[in-house]
Amino acid sequence: MNINKCSCKENRPPTAGRSGCGCNISGPKMPMDSFKVPAAPIGRPLGKVNENKEHQLASQSGPGKNEDKKKSWSLSDFDLGRPLGKGKFGNVYLAREKESHYVVALKVLFKSQILDSEIEHQVRREVEIQCRLRHPNILRMYGYFHDEKRIYLILEYAKHGSMYKLLKERERFDEKTVAIYIRDLTKALVYCHAKKVIHRDIKPENLLIGHNWELKIADFGWSVHSPSSRRMTLCGTLDYLSPEMIEGKPHNYAVDIWSLGVLCYELLVGLPPFDAKDSHQTYRKIRYVIIKYPDFISEKAKDLMGKLLVINPEQRLPLINVLQHPWITENAPEGAQPPAFNPEQK
Template sequence: MRPKSQRRLLFPSPSVLSGAEREPQVNDFESLSKKALGEGAFGEVYKVRHKISKELYAIKVVSKQKVVSANLLPQLRREIRIMYSLSHPHIVKLYNHFEDDNNFYLVLELAEGGTLWQRLARFKSFDEASAAQYIRELILALEYLHSRDPPIIHRDIKPENLLLDKEGRDGRIKVADFGWSNFFNAERTRMTYCGTLDYLAPEMINQQGHTTSLDLWNLGVLLFELLTGSAPFQAPTQAAMFEKILKVRVAFPKNFPPLAKDLISRLLRAIPDERLSLIEVMNHPWMQTHQPIRPTMTQTVQREALPCQLEAGDETSDIASEDPIKPFQETEYRVLSKINNPREEEKKLEVVPSPQNKSPSPVKQAKQQAPSNLENELKQTRDENKKFQEQIDDKEAELSRVNTRIQELENIVAKLDAEYEDKRKMEKSLKDQLAEKSNRNAELAELQEDESKLYTEYEGLRAKCLEKETELNLLKTEIENMEKLSKEKTQQASDLERDVDRVKSDIDQTKMKYNKSKSEIQEQFAKISGEIDELQRSLGNKDRDSSVVSVEALLAFTQENLDILKNRARVENELLKQYQDANERLIQLDNKYSEMRLAYENYLNELKKHSVNREAEFGNIKPANINSQGELESIKDRLRECIGKQYSNKLLNEELVHLQSLVNQYEKSLGLAKKQSQDLDYLRQVNQKKSSSQQYYKK
């Protein structure tokens, strides 16, 4: 025997409480499917067979850890209590339950047909008659649930929670999964937020409280999905879906049945009290138009109290010790280990004669029973004939329906054949178009590849052009700076030339003054010499007395002329000093001009080197010398050659622009060089004149 669970979380099963059997175990069953019949958030459902009774069941395995961690243990207890108390042909029956250390196990009625969602996914949508039949059977189950005292609200009606008792078209609805179910108390409106998003009602989203009319909203959503294959409020986001639900924006297809649209519109009302009741749904023209396609039960519901009720205050109590469990009836559960033998039931019904009464003889008993036996056989035969006749009528009606259905199917097959032929032709046409488009796509792919290569080359050339354009702009800026500097140098040379002219003018004036003074002095000297000679001759002819007087006169005359000579000498010294100053000024200006000339030549050499480098980068042009007239002519010849081909190639056009700029630059530089050479020649002549003047004055 397996060890018992450390702590029981659920109440014991009714069969254990009644003492009919020990608590069931997992080892009592054998699994008949490796894959689960269904999966949920907290467990899975498997098809099993009881090893002793050989009965087939569906066992729902629920993880204890998930239930406890999600605080859903009271909800699971409520589901088990509700399902034990329910007994209806269209509701899955809970036969028993047990638990171990890890899981809860619910032994359920097996529905061989799977879920309605699986069948809907297979057929995409249902015809109106099938959808009406499913809705009719679901309404019977909901009427039963809502007639309980207190009423039971399922709260999660959807195709995944609706099972089919058998496979095929004849499968009947079985409502399952009461995990979200609860009791309805008119004095305390339910406020819980639960259910599937596509099926949520407006009052559930707004948390305004809900009643049994919540199942009616789910019924309208289900009918839309059965007829179209999709939910009516689908949206990309939850917020958009809730907005559609609150505003009840249902996008009906254009070919949607009008009566079904009216029924759904009356069920999907934002105000719960405005929705149709279950009886009104059954009496709606759409339901009346589509009569049952298989035998359907009729029921008269009566308000019945649930044998198991769960009060709000008991949900958190210890189920094993404090939860009040009312006695279960035998019809509410099943003893799993009990073998149901039909012969034993027949033996219980046999009448055993009393030993005190004497039995009549066999012959007499046969004579007494012969008429009654014949009458019974005749009555039985008539009843059987009547039953057979009813069966024949049913079969004939069913045969008529089948023939009608066969005719409809034959028409549909013929229509489908025609559609298939059209689609085959269309498929052939589409294949031809596809082949043509494939060829075009291949050509386009090649063109795109070529275009990609060309675009890559274009981008590379464009990048190079931008780079060269940037360098050209920099070169232009440098040329402008050079031109500006050249203008400044030219201005300085002009200023220097003016200074040289002024010094030259000063020198000429000084020379003129010096020559004039020299001629005057020479004239004075000659005049004085003549006078002296004349005095000497006169002195030789006169006597001694008279010579004394003549000497005094000579001294006076000499003194007078000596002053004149001193003044002349002083003037000559002043002129000589001015000449020396002017000569020093000229030497300084010459040195300054030499320095400026040297700086200009250095700058010009740097400019030539920079221009050669730029020229080599742009057009691979050989270094040019601005003083070389032949090289300049070769550049001009190449320029003229480029002009003739400037429209043949973009690169030649760029080289043309570059060569034109280089020619302009070289011509400007050559003009400046010629002008500087002329200036140097002029200064050299001035310097030679200055040297000759200095030599003249030294003589």
Template structure:
């Protein structure tokens, strides 16, 4: 059984199947419940969903109190629903357009009855809490949220380029100039996250989207966690090919696991597969723990050097982000000037930003 892209802790090949109509139509939802009573029975999932909706209500009330102004209360009727964009651990995502402004966003829909455990409820609360306060050009924005009796909706920034993973599946290997540009941008995103004491914990091409002007967008904060000064994290989470050895060993970890993932991500972009790809999960785990890293001849010396300084067994020996963006491979390959100019274009942005922040 393959580890890479075939058998991971979370399946990397999630099919982009059409999304059931019950996610958006009240009448269709009733029809769905009538035809599928076993799937929609009242259960403990109601109380799990209540944890989330109570959190959303409290957050909305707190924002309203802090701003002293009444915020627009979104409903699904404010949007024209377009094509499905994908599906994730917590829900399905559509491209939608806000009717008045014609502004396009991505709308993630989650049916409350599918939140089956308190752990999932708390994880979703954490995702919303973290992503809603992040504002950086290389991080996918969470503009807002709302809910009704059956569903929870998250308003997300629309990334027209889609998942980087889909492109890598098609092209197999990216040019080093392009890969270096993505590494530069991901370093900027991670520097911002780590300054906020947040660990992403699930960096991989599936969680990298391409926005306007080709800007990288780090997405999916479902496994993200806040770093504490006193205790290291111990949760085993993420995708097998990207797991750092300290996470596998259960010895506790901090934000330096993101540096390991950055190295694996860089390797996969320029080689076409993760560095510890193997026939079985057991072999992949062994290779990660022993750090048996090898490169094809086509990989440049500078790329090998950078990756080797990120994929280190000892977390304290991994190259820090401020040094990564000054590495010779980045300097020679990434068009940092063009990327920084695109940042300026984004900063001038958008109607949705003004609508939600004023």
């Protein structure tokens, strides 16, 4: 069976023991002036800052007190601050909208690099999907604009940065913390799946930590809107690929359930469950679900991961049932909030 493989020239930092899919899409190169971004959604300008400290946006109000709603943006509307991160295709900067003084993250992508790497379709898909998602555990994309050379994505600012960075600083998280993260991520995935969106690349690098230490899904570069729910493209990161993906079989929403199990293990242990010296060993571990649980992992945590990391996608625990699992209900009851980490204490 011939599998359409997607470009893995990913806009993310390299990480030890974690590689991308290593695939590529062949296609004709396009001239710069042919680059197109989706039409901007009307009526989604930045809103005036709330009085409280939650700093949420009122999505239906325009910036400041101007009655005329702003339907497009330009770089002159923002004061740029320090860089928040760097990637292969551009950088992310702290920014402030001049009229409302609302703080955002401005992701700047270079059109030439996107075209050279043949990932235009991914950028378009990321914008089209993320602009339409509204969930407390999904990073908001407030809007976007572009000029001759660059694309600018106006994103919610996640104060505490990457979960991957936090995990490396802490080495691993306790079970109550992980249960809260898994609970909130599950709710976000339930929402995505209800919107016919498969994320396909859940992992710590693509999760951010917000103002109140809440989890935010941040990267939708590999996501797809899939009403038919059956996909053939091999994509994502090797450690998180499901058995059906590495075997070139059609996949559906269950790939996100598999990734949820992998993430749960990595947050609890500090390493992904199928980590190995080379990709061939990782493939083998994934294909036969070869997992070794450290002694400090509780039996209920093992039970949940065992029901998520199942070869047959149809037999994986549905997301709704994840929320009802004893490990979640006991460690992350409704209303329990993630802890505020002190960087000086581990």
